[in-house]
Amino acid sequence: MVRVSDEVRRLRKRFEARAEESQVWEAVQLARHGDRPYTLDYAERLFSDAFELRGDRAFSDDEALITMLARYHGQTVVAIGHQKGRDLSERTRRMFGMPHPEGYRKAIRAVELAERFRYPILTFVDTPGAYPGVNAEERGQAGMIARSILAFCQVSVPVVCSVIGEGGSGGALAIAVGDRVLMQENAIYSVISPEGCAAILWKDSGQARKAAYAFRPTAGACLDLGVIDAIVEEPKGGAHEDADQAARLLDQAIRLALLEAEAIPAAERRAARRAKFRQMGVWGVADEDGADTL
Amino acid sequence: MAPVEVDVERPKGDDDPGRRHPNTCPSCRSHYRDDELRHALRVCAQCGHHFPVGALERIDQIVDPGTFAEIGADLRAADPLAFVDLRPYTDRLLDAELQTGLGDALVAGTGRVVGRPTAIAVMDFAFMGGSMGSVMGERFCLAADAAVAEGIPLISVTASGGARMQENILALMQMAKTVGAVDQLREAGVPYISVLAHPTTGGVIASFASLGDIVIAEPNALLSFAGPRVVEQTTGEKTAPDFGRAESNLRLGQLDAVVPRRELKAELARLLFLFSPAEDEPTGDQGPVPLPEDATIAGESPVDRVLGRFGLGRRRG
Numbered sequence: 167m168v169r170v171s172d173e174v175r176r177l178r179k180r181f182e183a184r185a186e187e188s189q190v191w192e193a194v195q196l197a198r199h200g201d202r203p204y205t206l207d208y209a210e211r212l213f214s215d216a217f218e219l220r221g222d223r224a225f226s227d228d229e230a231l232i233t234m235l236a237r238y239h240g241q242t243v244v245a246i247g248h249q250k251g252r253d254l255s256e257r258t259r260r261m262f263g264m265p266h267p268e269g270y271r272k273a274i275r276a277v278e279l280a281e282r283f284r285y286p287i288l289t290f291v292d293t294p295g296a297y298p299g300v301n302a303e304e305r306g307q308a309g310m311i312a313r314s315i316l317a318f319c320q321v322s323v324p325v326v327c328s329v330i331g332e333g334g335s336g337g338a339l340a341i342a343v344g345d346r347v348l349m350q351e352n353a354i355y356s357v358i359s360p361e362g363c364a365a366i367l368w369k370d371s372g373q374a375r376k377a378a379y380a381f382r383p384t385a386g387a388c389l390d391l392g393v394i395d396a397i398v399e400e401p402k403g404g405a406h407e408d409a410d411q412a413a414r415l416l417d418q419a420i421r422l423a424l425l426e427a428e429a430i431p432a433a434e435r436r437a438a439r440r441a442k443f444r445q446m447g448v449w450g451v452a453d454e455d456g457a458d459t460l
Numbered sequence: 461m462a463p464v465e466v467d468v469e470r471p472k473g474d475d476d477p478g479r480r481h482p483n484t485c486p487s488c489r490s491h492y493r494d495d496e497l498r499h500a501l502r503v504c505a506q507c508g509h510h511f512p513v514g515a516l517e518r519i520d521q522i523v524d525p526g527t528f529a530e531i532g533a534d535l536r537a538a539d540p541l542a543f544v545d546l547r548p549y550t551d552r553l554l555d556a557e558l559q560t561g562l563g564d565a566l567v568a569g570t571g572r573v574v575g576r577p578t579a580i581a582v583m584d585f586a587f588m589g590g591s592m593g594s595v596m597g598e599r600f601c602l603a604a605d606a607a608v609a610e611g612i613p614l615i616s617v618t619a620s621g622g623a624r625m626q627e628n629i630l631a632l633m634q635m636a637k638t639v640g641a642v643d644q645l646r647e648a649g650v651p652y653i654s655v656l657a658h659p660t661t662g663g664v665i666a667s668f669a670s671l672g673d674i675v676i677a678e679p680n681a682l683l684s685f686a687g688p689r690v691v692e693q694t695t696g697e698k699t700a701p702d703f704g705r706a707e708s709n710l711r712l713g714q715l716d717a718v719v720p721r722r723e724l725k726a727e728l729a730r731l732l733f734l735f736s737p738a739e740d741e742p743t744g745d746q747g748p749v750p751l752p753e754d755a756t757i758a759g760e761s762p763v764d765r766v767l768g769r770f771g772l773g774r775r776r777g
Contacts, residue, residue, distance in 0.1 A: 296666075298686030299695045303704060306714050308661075308685035309670040315639040316671060335623075336635060336666040336685070343636045357623045357632040357663070362690075367545035367625060380543055381628035391540060393629050440640040444601060446633040447594030448540040452563060 187379040194360060194378050196352035197331050201406035203413065204263075205232060205247030205290040208330065211413035212420070213238055216245070219276055225305070228269030230261045230297070231341075233276035238288065239421060244280035246273050246341050247290030250331075263332075264297040267310035270340050274310075277317045284432075286324040286424060289341045294359060296337030311340045318343035319443075322435050324427035326420055328398070329353045330405075333383075345430060345439055346423035349385040349394045350416065352404050356383035392446060395423065485509050501721045510658065510678050510721055514560065515567040515584035518617055518657075522725045523580060528571035531606060532599040536563050540594075541628060549626040556587045564595040565620070568603035573615070574729035576736070579607035581616040585659075590620030592664055593627040597634030600668060604641035613651040613735055615728060618669045622662020635667035642671045651735040653728065656683050656706070656715075674731055676717045677706035678724075683714070 196202070209216055216236035221227040234245040248265065251257030280287045296307055318325060318341065325344035333342065333355030349355060358366075360378035365371040388394045398419040405412035430438050484491045488507040492500070501521055502511040513521065519528050536553075543549040557563065565587035570579050581603040583590045600616070607614040623631040645652050654672025656665070658681035666685050669675075677683060684691075684704030691699055702708045706718045719727045 296685065297695075298691050300691060300697050300699060300703065303684050303686065303691065304708075304712050306712070308665040308683075309714055311666040311685070312635075312639060312668070312670040315636055315667065316643060319636070319640050319643040335632065336663055339632055339635055343639075355629055355632075357628050358625055363625050369546075377545070380545060381541060381625065383628065387541075388629055391630055393633055436643075440643060443633060443636040443640050446637055447597050447630055448538045448627075449594045449598060450536045450538045452534045452536045 183379075187375065190379050190382060190384055191375050193352050193384050194354055194374075196404045196406075197354040199404060199406045200252075202331055203405050203409040204252075204292060205245075205249045205330070207409055208290060208413050208416060209234060209236065209245060209247070211410065212236075212417050213245070219272070219279070222268040222271035222275060224271060225268045228261075228266050228272060229259055230263050230293070231265040231269035231273060233272055235279075235285075236288075241286070242283075243286045243288050244276050245288045245290070246276050247330075248293040248338075248341075250292060261297055263293045264295060265293065265337060265340075266297050266299075266302045267305040267307050270296075270310040270314040273314050273341055274317045277314075277321055280323050281321045284323055286326070286428070287318075287321065287344070288420060288424075289325070289327040289344065291327060291329040291333050291338045291342045291355075292331035292353075293334050293337050294332050295334035296340070308336075311336045314340040315343055319440060320436060322432050324424060324430070324435065325439070326423045326427055328416060328420060329355050329385075329394070330416070334359060343439070343443065345427035345435060345442070346396075347394045348396050348398050348416075348419050348423055349388055350398045350405060350412075351385050351400050353385060354383040355385075355388050355393070356381060391448070482511075485511075503721050508679070508720070510680065512585050512619065512658065513721075514586060515562060515565075515582045518582045519567065519569075519571070519580065521721070522573060522615070522617075522728060523571035523578075524573065524575065528569050528580070530567060530569040532568055532595075532602045533563060535595045535598055537593050537595050537624075537627070539626070540630060541626070543626040543628075545626075552588060552626070560584055560587045562587050564593070564599065565590045566592075566596040566599045568599040568606075570603075570606050570610070570612070573725070573732060576729070576732045577610065577612045578732065579603045579610070579612055579614040581614065583617060583619045583657075583664075585619040585621075585657075588624065590618070590664070591622065591624035591631070592620060592634050592638075593624035593631050594634065596624075597637045600638045601641045604645055607650050607652075608644055608648040611648070611650060613653060613732055614645060615653045615655065616669065616672070617655040617657055618660045618664050619657040620660055620662070620664040620669075622664060632663065635663050638668040639671065642668050651731075653731055655719075655724070655728075657681055659683070659687075661685065661687055661704075670714075673735075675715050676719050676727065677709065677715050679706060679718055679720055681706045683709050 213236040216234045219233040232249045236245045248263040249260050250263035251260040327342045327344035327347045329349040360374040361371045364373040364377035385397045399415050401408040401411040485504040487509045490506040502513050539549045566583045568581045581600050652672050653674045654669050656677040660683050682704050688699040688703050709715045710718050
């Protein structure tokens, strides 16, 4: 015998899970949408003037990551962001927004410049991840990501980071350590791509949708877990529907976050930023019987 | 005529790491009893292959007996995402704890290394591939806190596949958190020595493990951000057999030294001595120790080994 009410409850639960899975997957697709505004699209709309700082002064200029000296609401800032390409030739040139170590070395150079002149730092995060190639490895990809994170930890100037598309793993985090971290509502932020996660844990990269649902890379989940400070609204249908409006909304959020970051005394900012990331994580404590309690 | 495949030497699947006994050397196939291997610091006596070492055994190898005090032992991973892949995360955690006897993939504490007080953070690859989640991040920070509070150096020994996917974004944030701890060490002027064991990859090598004031590695350890398989699958590039190995990293300028396990404790002691304040020097005002008349010739004594490293030899006869 089947009790109808139980059956209905079971079906409703399954339906809700399916609906949420679709929502998560939609965010993944919107975050990667080919027409989604990139760092340069926002730079054009947010800054009254900008000069691109090119080259790492050691090896080359990595166009997957751009750095700028820019004028933002009457003050000079240093802007750092990943840059994907719009058409195939630009995508190839910019390696789909996946930096090599020289990109991070350039970011460190920009961070040091900001510190020298006391300019606030704004970053725009949008990368599938750091480039996983032989050359990148040989030139110290891992070490350069670590050094970039450290550079962001060490500065005393205000740092506001915005995840505007794909926040892919260490390659994203390398420029995402700030006093305030914002995230657009359809952006994603995760430790690995849903495909990568599916390939490792499900042993099948075709299970990306399931993996995305399981590890929830969405802005809502990141806010719940205390990883970001605020979610930035996007125009109806996603940022790609109206880049101007998306830029206005992002501008408002960044200005507010920058005011908050500037309110922290400069001498305390480094320790405060460290403390902010120090409290991230969730764990339990085992009691004497070995049972875990939260 | 179709070729007939005959292989009487080795049955198929002998190379499969899943089927090989953990005490059988993968490179020369010598087999050891566990106590033999433990006594040999888990280095193959025949070919020098370095077997993996668990966290507690590693602590026994480098910390003076009876001096280790664990910090953060009662921390256990929570499951903030209620994560289920082919198995629930909580099941995997339970299995890992039963299998290794550890609460997570990193053991932190303080102890003495050849008499010098030191903060220690040692990882265990057997616990979910040494993956870094919230507990590892917190325990590393607790070790760094102890180093700063007591003004003692920090030594970490890493072996990890990277961040723990089951904790997704919180695992990623442990990279920022642990780098923050390194920043704290630097601000306090406390030395940090990072030892990279096989394998140290992903989020661990892209955060604290790369930021040691001194970075040393064990022979043939795989040290890369992306592993060779990921590189080949995503970029279509071929990787050389020595891709990401300790020796290539040394050649490419990513490391200070490759140190065989048998020399690790002595090398750490030497570094701790070099980082110690000047008044620790017992012969400071007596000048260099004179060499005995009957000192042995190059290659034999420790003095010669050190001189040899600088490309110098002692006068003979």
